[in-house]
Amino acid sequence: MQIPDVSSKWENEISTVKIGATPEEGGTRKETVTIGGQTAMPYLSFEGSIPNRPVTAFEVWDVRPESWPEVTKEPFEEVLGEPAEWSQKCEEEYDPDLLCLRLKGCDPYGKDRTPEQAAKTVEKVLEATSLPLIIWGSGDKDKDNEVFTLVSPAAEGENCLLGTITEDNYRTLSALGKADNHKVIAESPVDINIAKQVNTLALDVGFDLEDIVIFPDSPALGYGIEYVYSIMERTRLAGLKGDRLMAQPILANIGGEVWKTKEAKITENEKPSWGNHRKRGPVWEATTAFMYLQSGADLVIMRHPKALKEVKRHIDRLMGDDGKDSS
Amino acid sequence: MILIGERINAGFSDVKEALKARNAGEIRELARKQTEAGADYLDINMGAVSKDPADMVWLVETVQNVVDTPLSIDSQKAEIVEPALNVCESKSLINSTTAQDDKLDKLIPLAVEYGASIIGITSGKEGAPQDVNGRLEHAAKIFTKATEYGLGVEDLFIDPVAMPLKFMQEQASNLLDSINQLSNISDPPPHISLGISNMSSDASEKSLINRTFLVMAMAVGLDAAICNVFDEKLMNSVATGEMILNEEIYNDSYVETYRMNQ
Numbered sequence: 001m002q003i004p005d006v007s008s009k010w011e012n013e014i015s016t017v018k019i020g021a022t023p024e025e026g027g028t029r030k031e032t033v034t035i036g037g038q039t040a041m042p043y044l045s046f047e048g049s050i051p052n053r054p055v056t057a058f059e060v061w062d063v064r065p066e067s068w069p070e071v072t073k074e075p076f077e078e079v080l081g082e083p084a085e086w087s088q089k090c091e092e093e094y095d096p097d098l099l100c101l102r103l104k105g106c107d108p109y110g111k112d113r114t115p116e117q118a119a120k121t122v123e124k125v126l127e128a129t130s131l132p133l134i135i136w137g138s139g140d141k142d143k144d145n146e147v148f149t150l151v152s153p154a155a156e157g158e159n160c161l162l163g164t165i166t167e168d169n170y171r172t173l174s175a176l177g178k179a180d181n182h183k184v185i186a187e188s189p190v191d192i193n194i195a196k197q198v199n200t201l202a203l204d205v206g207f208d209l210e211d212i213v214i215f216p217d218s219p220a221l222g223y224g225i226e227y228v229y230s231i232m233e234r235t236r237l238a239g240l241k242g243d244r245l246m247a248q249p250i251l252a253n254i255g256g257e258v259w260k261t262k263e264a265k266i267t268e269n270e271k272p273s274w275g276n277h278r279k280r281g282p283v284w285e286a287t288t289a290f291m292y293l294q295s296g297a298d299l300v301i302m303r304h305p306k307a308l309k310e311v312k313r314h315i316d317r318l319m320g321d322d323g324k325d326s327s
Numbered sequence: 328m329i330l331i332g333e334r335i336n337a338g339f340s341d342v343k344e345a346l347k348a349r350n351a352g353e354i355r356e357l358a359r360k361q362t363e364a365g366a367d368y369l370d371i372n373m374g375a376v377s378k379d380p381a382d383m384v385w386l387v388e389t390v391q392n393v394v395d396t397p398l399s400i401d402s403q404k405a406e407i408v409e410p411a412l413n414v415c416e417s418k419s420l421i422n423s424t425t426a427q428d429d430k431l432d433k434l435i436p437l438a439v440e441y442g443a444s445i446i447g448i449t450s451g452k453e454g455a456p457q458d459v460n461g462r463l464e465h466a467a468k469i470f471t472k473a474t475e476y477g478l479g480v481e482d483l484f485i486d487p488v489a490m491p492l493k494f495m496q497e498q499a500s501n502l503l504d505s506i507n508q509l510s511n512i513s514d515p516p517p518h519i520s521l522g523i524s525n526m527s528s529d530a531s532e533k534s535l536i537n538r539t540f541l542v543m544a545m546a547v548g549l550d551a552a553i554c555n556v557f558d559e560k561l562m563n564s565v566a567t568g569e570m571i572l573n574e575e576i577y578n579d580s581y582v583e584t585y586r587m588n589q
Contacts, residue, residue: 192576193576193577193578193579194578196576196577196578196584197578197579197580200578200580200583200584200587201580203587204580204583234576238575238576242588243575243576243588244587244588245578245584245587245588246576
């Protein structure tokens, strides 16, 4: 009996987004990173092509991250608070595809660093490293608009990925990104309708579909991951079916979410029955990333070196690059 | 919805004059504007102005000079359709064949040969039946012939024939029933299309009748329409209908987004 072919054929291609610029392209990055471009659901290579691998970014803060659990600070102890050195260490020792600089120090309810200080930090990080860069604001929309007014031109030509634009705050960052040739992260809070709306707004102010990466939020395993799993899957299905405003690569911020959870943070001393927290935390982070990669994430932002290593190996396996016969 | 722009039709006086005088500018403008308005196909119809295949080829080439939108070759004569298909640069649509053997046996093989789609209208020797069963019988015949000739179901459109509401008011509900049943003829079903503007022929509220009937028909399975894509209210109704049917993901600017996606 012949087995029927049940594979799906899709009409549309996910947009290709390139991050970073080499000296020939007007930047200073050694290499660029390209995500998207697939014509199939995640890893179903028999249904279409998957020209670009999912990629990893490693998280660096502009200030010493006091809120991080000890186990995530330990690997970087000597460079915390020194973002250029910290970034350099990440690039040299852990080999992520990109770096993600979080400007948490600019938070007006925190250290309230100035836009000038933030721009200086960005310049130093770009000088100290050669990987493409994601620059992510503090999360305070008014302050972020001020900060990016100096940060975006400071990184002009580097084709960074700037974050984030939202439904009620997109004009400033969109205009800056457009002026300085950066890409943007379009953020929506666990809501596919808003995800589509933010993309529509970004297009309205002049962005191209190739300039946008969707961030539908990415709660940790145990904290609503199934909602966003469905959203990512539905977004990708709509994109492949022909909805061009849902056909952008997807980003998941793994480390920032996972290390807020008690399952990742609590030490073995506090909860002996939960086992060794030095293993448990990174496993929680890696497992959360595995789930999002499976549902369509093209870019995952990681925090712990062990989790990053596992995720890179997992991507190799998913893409059939681990040297093992997958049949 | 697959929207087939109806405007390049020599039944309209501007197109009639342009075709007679071979005025390419007028035709190109209609092609460009319909494409911008969101047409997925452009129907090309010579009306009663010409029976010369060379005129159809000229229209096709004229349109292809400005847009790469797929074309719907509106003729039931193989001697007109084939030369036109021969110069079509993208996937095209034959509009149309009836359920009569002599037409089916010429036009469906042409569709297969040129990789085109085809509309089969539920009409036979005695014209178009008005009842549901008559429509379904013709549809079944078209479907069977298409299968025999190896035409993929995705390339078959069945048109159950829209009749003017003003003169045949009872027809509208028959038509809706027919669409509903046609959408179960196979899994997946063929496309189901209608010439929507026929509904409002000679009526006072043309646009309102067209768009109201269109969304009612969408709800029971219509997925293609030959229509006036310049009718903004009709286009907004299509956008809303697709969203209500959950074929598009809702967003607050969904009407604008629908246009962006065209």
